[in-house]
Amino acid sequence: MRALVPILEDIAASPDDRSAQALLEIIAALRPRDLEAPGAATQRLRALISTLQTRPHLAEGLRHYLSALFASRLQRSLFADLGILTNDSIFGAITKRVVSKILPPAHDDTYLQDLFAALVSEAKGQHWIAEIPEQVIAELLRVIGFGSAYSGNERRMEAEMIEALRILSFRLAALGLEPDFLRYDSDAASHESPFVAQTDEVQSISSAAFAALSDRSLPWPDWSHLDVLLQQCEQHVARIRKLARQGGASVALTYDAQRAGQTIERMRKLVVLAAPDSSEAQQRRKLAFFRELLAHEAEKNSIRALLVRVTDLLALQVTEHASRTGEHYVTSTASEQAALFRAAAGAGVIVAFMAIIKIYTAKAHLPPLWEAIGYSLNYGLGFIVVHLFHFTIATKQPAMTAALLAATMDESRDGKPPLDTLENLVVDVLRSQFIAILGNVAVAFSVSLGVGWLWMQTFGLNMVDTAKATILLSDLRPLASLAIPHAAIAGVCLFLSGLISGYYDNKCVYSRIPQRIRQLAGLKRWLGAERVNRVAAYIENNLGALMGNFLFGCMLGCMGTIGFLLGLPLDIRHVTFGAANLAYGLAAQGFDVPVQLVVSCSLGVAAIGLTNLLVSFSLALYTAMKSRQVRFAYGRHLFGRVLRRIARRPQDLFIPPRSANTKDAP
Structure with a gap:
């Protein structure tokens, strides 16, 4: 507390300061040191709560400072981007993460997501933050003055969540119209796709939501139909994954299926969190969401996490x-x-x-x-x-x-x-x-x-x-x-040969190699249609085994x-x-x-x-x-x-x- 009190006094003296330096200093003071016993950060946080309770002017200054800090930054990119795969290819995403490890990106004070990155960097990871009990963090927010009443800061956050929902809606529609998706999803190709229909629904109800945030007397829109459309999108993604087991899958298809699943999951969360609700249950949901975002930020540049996330389905x-x-x-x-x-x-x-x-x-x-x-x-x-x-x-x-x-x-x-x-x-x-x-x-x-x-x-x-x-x-x-x-x-080589066999079997089906062989006019003239069909059938059943063995x-x-x-x-x-x-x-x-x-x-x-x-x-x-x-x-x-x-x-x-x-x- 000897390090924290001067920081809090400086904040109370100039609460309109929008620099993140004071918040980074608070995180550095709370961060456990090497060889400290587990729970050291929680003990410091409890001491901070006691100090704020005995000195209300420090709590008031901290509340004004944090409100100004968050209000001055765009929040929608934090809600729409963090924890969701980008639209890069898998190899592009790996390259970007490698470059970010060598040369970290510059922080921009315009975006709240960059503030999150600075906080996680200063915290040396988010593991000790995740270990802090939820009730301790809730008590800190109550003492500061967040969550006790519906504030303008919360109203701005909810508006930003709706904007993030609109962004994700358009991204999901683009994913649903990818050629690889349409190849396996004939219904979406020939009829109205739920990926497209959900954008119209989001645009309609987001306008009503913005109006309800401006005028509290207006009713909050009903999101139930959007939930039905998102369920249909999930069913389409699940069907594509199931069909890919027989028809083969590519890295790009697997990557896009992961992105679609993550986007749908985030849209569901934002629909719940954007509702103007100051109840204790809603505050717990928001707290859990922000802790989840911290976890995503901590592994944002992790190549291993990306490969594990993407390759599991392809390995399947x-x-x-x-x-x-x-x-x-x-x-x-x-x-x-x-x-x-x-x-x-x-x-x-x-x-x-x-x-x-x-x-x-x-x-x-x-x-x-x-x-x-x-x-x-x-x-x-x-x-x-x-x-x-x-x-x-x-x-x-x-x-x-x-x-x-x-x-x-x-x-x-x-x-x-x-x-x-x-x-x-x-x-x-x-x-x-x-x-x-x-x-x-x-x-x-x-x-x-x-x-x-x-x-x-x-x-x-x-x-x-x-x-x-x-x-x-x-x-x-x-x-x-x-x-x-x-x-x-030799055992490792045997294991790799099994994966190679499965890979080429998958590639044979996904790339439709037998059908392409049957379409070769020159080969048909040379061997005859019947022999070409036999060759194509043999390749279909044996390409993986031949490549794996060789x-x-x-x-x-x-x-x-x-x-x-x-x-x-x-x-x-x-x-x-x-x-x-x-x-x-x-x-x-x-x-x-x-x-x-x-x-x-x-x-x-x-x-x-x-x-x-x-x-x-x-x-x-x-x-x-x-x-x-x-x-x-x-x-x-x-x-x-x-x-x-x-x-x-x-x-x-x-x-x-x-x-x-x-x-x-x-």
Whole structure:
């Protein structure tokens, strides 16, 4: 209070001063210092209240000062802009925030929003302000003299809120007429749009509201019809988001849908807050609104907050496609399990040959760039061949099944997720993952071992020289090498490949690539209409998988070269390739390998597989749950149910139950 009292005395001496410096000094005096106990700001505020109560002239001076300060600044931009995405593109908004962090914008005394920015800057954030109890702030306002009677300052604020409402009304109409919106909203394109109709309603009732603010005897206009129109706008936005799940979504569409939702929400608040009401409930609503604005101001230049706000819905579109793909990786019957094993075994055969191609590419000692291209083409084209033959790479499953689990968690009823369905699904996922890994690893190891042995019998020399065989085996030892960290890097690549697949599936539908292919006259003349239709249908169903597999191979192939260029120990370890390398190493050593080394390398392959799965599954599940805004509080309960199920029926991890009760679950 020793710092605050002189500031209050200066304010009382010149209450008509419209400079914000005194208010900034008050904020600086109230702000908690480093290492102070929680609640220090609240204690200072209570002391300020006591001082104002004992010295009424200070309270009167502060009231005049704050009234003049707020009345001299335009308030509509604060109500219409703060907390709502701008009309920039997503990349433009990011660029603007980066520039604002480096070179903050100049403050303009004409606008109240700039005063808010200065207050938050002086407060070093708004977290301690948010922690102050609402009743303490309400008591401070009562002592100063705000809210006790309907004042001219409140009347000006309400008029500014109505002006902000008109601004938002026009912005919402422009958003509703965006081409991306009209593409999904045929009703708005062919009939009168509620986005346009609400502007006429706002203009009509805002004129009546301004008249009621000037003449208190006039009735306050009825806003109920506007509320109906805003509900219709919300329904249109919700329908667009729903249709975008099947028709694909772009960053711009997602960004505009967020802007529309925020604009509608702000218009609803302004309709309530602009009413001439001096009740205690209305004062609490206004206080809550201003605290919300402070929070928005604190994160106005946050790039992370912008990305989180915008990318959640776009991530939902991507993971939605991944969850539908994940259904094909989960088996619940014996026939499905047998088919999955055959698909995994076929992939194991191809991986055995991909592994030896990689070994010979490394043996060529190409320059780093060409070596990376060689590795990438080997991996990428090999994974595409796996897909073309409808085979399965086991480690690709987690990125897809995690999205399926998140989609099932989202089917909650009365706030409780379907635990029975989730239990069955988790067991099915574990069993499917086990059989897929068994098919990949066992067949890749067996084929590699057989190829190495046949090469020796046919040509009389080892397929892999002894020095390379030693390196292959040592790279698999879990404690004597970087096998586990490298397996984690491969897990991240697996997770990214799942997102890439979902992204291209979404892009294929949104950009209408199949329809555009069918319209290519030259291609029709060359291949014929029937073949072009088949090509378009194949692209529609497989573009995401093809791009995900190829780019996954590129990530694996380039990782070692990137590590070399950066001087970092970056590389990848994949469980199926690890099994193939173990077989080639054993064959090259003439099977004369110490038992301890065989055991260590076998454990290394198992650890690599576990790391691949855990990293990719964890990242994919986190992304899928976050995109759906699923907060799963039943993890321990579900984990316990799964453990009891395994203890009661351990065969369910290897053999599907006769009654496939999980078929109708997802």
